[in-house]
Amino acid sequence: MIAKATSPASSRSGFVDVYKTPALCSYRLQFNPVDKMPKYKQIVQSVITDIERGILRKNDQLPSISELSVEYYLARDTVEKAYRELRERGYITSVQGKGYYVQASNASKLKILLIFNKLSSHKKNIYYAFLNALGDRATVDLQIHHYNARTFEEIIEKNLGKYNYYVVMPHFTQGVEQVDYMQVLKQIPDDQLVLLDKDIPELPNRLSVFQNFDKDIFGALEGARDLLAKYQRLTLIFPGDANYPVEIARGFRSFCLVYDIPFSIKENATDEVLDPGTAYVVLEETDLAELIKKVRQSSYLLGRDIGLVSFNETTLKELLGITVITTDFETMGRTAATLLLDNQKIKVKNPFTMIRRMSL
Template sequence: MIARQTPVHRSRSASSFVDIYRTPSVCPYQLQFNANDKTPKYKQIVQSIITDIERGVLKKNDQLPSISELSVEYYLARDTVEKAYRELRERGYITSVQGKGYYVQSNNTTKLKILLIFNKLSSYKKIIYYSFLQALGDRATVDLQIHHYSARNFEEIIDKNLGKYNYYVVMPHFATDLDKADYRKVLDRIPSDELVLLDKDIPEMVNQLSVYQNFDKDIFGALEEANDLLAKYNRLVLIFPSEGNYPVEIARGFRSFCAVYDKEFAVKENAVDERLESGTAYVVVEETNLAEIVKKVRQSSFLLGREIGIISFNETTLKELLGITVVTTDFETMGRTTAALLLDKKQIKVKNPFYMIRRASL
């Protein structure tokens, strides 16, 4: 039988989620029931056992509790448990041995189950997603969900999926006006050896895998490396929309660079009302504002790369064709690195590469 820990009984009220550890002598297996779930009880038994087989909690040849044990422990009719076991046997997940009991037959534990939770979908997120899948190969199945910067959405995702996956790979980008406690308490519910932080690290959280960008140091370092090109510009402007939920560390790193290198600077919401001035270089986060600055330069007498400079965030083929200088993280490497470390069961923090691609716009 499968060893379990000392009993810790919790409320069986209709509003609670039944999640009880029992003594091995009574019923050495843990089922999950939701008393408010309209799903038939036998179906909940079926799903609980299948989930544990897929997660590797139950392995081939593990013995399951008897029909009597489950009936007594969960106050279920014997017919309910018999119906669940019959379905599991018919679907090939378990087998029965006369006089001995029921055993796990399916060997689905070779594939990891991973839930990937992004803050949003974008072309850059797709690069991470596909490189992550490619690096995992056939060793894992991956489901994707989006929390849209909402701690409440994130909590609902975890409520529905906690305990169903081997790993939870989370981009912890949330609305900038949100109290950190709102999402930290949800992250803290995920076991540290199952949690992977992607793109953004949370320094105070330890003992879990993290592949991240260091936004303030990244932008500071990239601008510093281009100091020779920036020497001809006495003013820098960061176009940084507050409604975009972009990491505030970007603006912090930008301001630090300007202070250290004695540059006049400004941080603005958008480029619509911007009046171009010779000797100004723009650092642009969103592509709509990039297009606006490029249009204004083309309508003016200023020369791009001499009197007006442009640096855009994140590489695209169009920016390459237009000759736009970019600062970018290596999204492909982020996906590959995360997959490789996850497969190796590493619990370390790794900074993802960030660099500048110099082109004629600077």
């Protein structure tokens, strides 16, 4: 339970008594009894986090040691140790005969941990758009899990309870059991977890700004049927060892089956023998460069005999006149930051478009 301090009232002696005892309202401690973090540390971090987020304000009354002990089945020594540390660090104060009160004002900046699957030019666009939208209202730390569920688990274990929000790109190596990372994600409180780039339906009550990979690529190809009509077959270059979402291949295959277009899916373009009337959808820039080189060494004309569609926009592709299907990375970062600041727990599909150029 937590009591809000009323506005200062004058006592009979003429002094102002800030710590009156008004009506109580509920206060939920962010506490997990099976967490590896010591219980007293969880109490300390929960109170600090709520002060920083403005949930607890200066002069708010905290639950008594007895109340916390009973409600969360904690030893009194555990709660006393937590309150002692909070008092020593200047976050709370005690008033004899009345209880414990918040002393520190809420912090001016949120603390956010951003956890990417990898670094790339596209991820940098998201990162800087995210920072710009937050402005001076937050500080952001960045860590990379490299598609490794164990690395992700270690990052969360070291940082759980230290940040107001955890913004996660939940892309992991293909074949990893979902439970490996789902259990880690579920350790993060619902109101602190933000999913970026990929949604997880099993976690419904989270803020999420995501791509719908299979529907996105299906829709982009469907919208370019007029350009694709000059080609007799489609080929997707989908590296098997690059951790791309399998939904991309699924959406490509679905489009070809629905519109009865002959297709193939290959892991790289190195051994590809160009066949006129083929349009390629390429994910890796190395494969894109390989196909451009093969076209230039042949008598075929790009955009007439051979078609090229690349995944995700870059300045170089724009200069080379390469058609791209791409998500709007800046919008993704900006949207996530704006919704986070507004404390909205909604799911938003990020814009995905095709940019038509001469290569198709």
